[in-house]
Amino acid sequence: MEEELGPQARQLFNELREEIAALRNNQGHGQVPFIPNHAPRTRQERIMENFVRNPIQVHKQLNPRNPILAYEGTNFPIWEAAIDRTICHVLVRQTPFTDKLDNFDTLAVDEASTITSLIRNTVVDNLGDILDASKLTSPKEVFKLLQTKCSRSDRRRKIELLDELVELIKDESPSTDATLSVWAKLKSELAQLKITWDEALGILLQSHFKPPVGVEPMTFEFTISQQLNEREAPPFDDVSTTIQYAANKLRNKSGAAPPVLTASSVDPMAMELDRIQAMQSRGRYVPPQRRQIQPPCPQPNLSIDKATHFKGKGQSEALVSKYGNHCIYCGVNGHWYSDCIHFWKDVANKRIDPPDADFESKDSKY
DSSP: OGGGSOHHHHHHHHHHHHHHHHHHHHHHHOOOOOOOOOOOOOHHHHHHHHHHHOHHHHHHHHOTTOOOBOTTOTTHHHHHHHHHHHHHHHTTOSSOSTTSGGGGGGOOHHHHHHHHHHHHTTBOHHHHHHHHHHTOOOHHHHHHHHHHHHGGGHHHHHHHHHHHHHHHHHOOSOOOTTHHHHHHHHHHHHHHTTOOHHHHHHHHHHHHOOOOTTSOHHHHHHHHHHHHTTSSOOOHHHHHHHHHHHHHHHHHHHTOOOOOOOTTTOOHHHHHHHHHHHHHTTOOOOOGGGOOOOOOOOOTTOOHHHHHHHTTTOOOHHHHHHHOSBOTTTOOBTSOGGGOHHHHHHHHTTSSOOOOTTTTSTTOOO
8 A cells, every 4th residue: 555655645654653653652651740849948938937937936935034025114125135136036147137227128028027916915015005006017117116115214224223233232241142143134234225334424423412402302303314314325424414403403492502512611510500590490389279270281392293204113222212112192101102192183183283384493482
């Protein structure tokens, strides 16, 4: 049959035979399915996957003490260091992350949402309510809000730590097994706050400076704290200038003459005569039956501004040892009038009037 075919037909017949043979060969052996090649995951990918799955567990493993940010922000440096430690671990990063807010812009979507969740789960409920009310979702904005709200209390925390340092220096009791650990913890917290020697001297001056004669200690300390505690890191010269200005202002307001004290002018007998003269200027004694009963009224040295400033903050051991822990409003020990429920109840009922507009002037009796 092939001999009867022409050259072209014979060529087509041979090609068709080869194709049929190839199809039979493929059916007998089968084709191997295509398997894509997957590159092994890197260490950073495995760490990030574990962090996204359970951020709190990873954070606690890196920070066993798991610091929770307080409402007053007194532990903000410790809390920030813990958050930064966790972020640097999951990003396999050697340089600090939270020191520059622009670093948050480099995060991926899943990384950003996980870090936001971590921040929200490491603050007290009151701060959580503030974050919920702000409706912020970006970790950069959330961290910036907490930084603005809480980092301003760094100076108050430095004052407390330096007061603890002074108490440790003055402690004459025998050391125990925990003595070195207390010193080490104090040194670590001071190092985290990055306090300089010039700033430390200013804080010690602020904490241990005694107000002049005729100036109420509480008013003097409130005036100094109000001007210095909100500043970032005032040096010693600024603290000295602020104290001198406040002392002169409050002394002039009280009408007391500025004393001139030198090494040769300090006379104990003169000081005793001044004390006797002050007692004699109180007026003549009036028998109880002749005294006029006056209705109780709030004490004139109570200040709503001062009470608002110290409300809810408690008092350090240094303040308690210096001024006691007695409420001058209700007479009960254990709190100051800034935390007295009776005081704030009378403020709400307008039994205590707010200060006049010119309460800072020299002629004001507030």
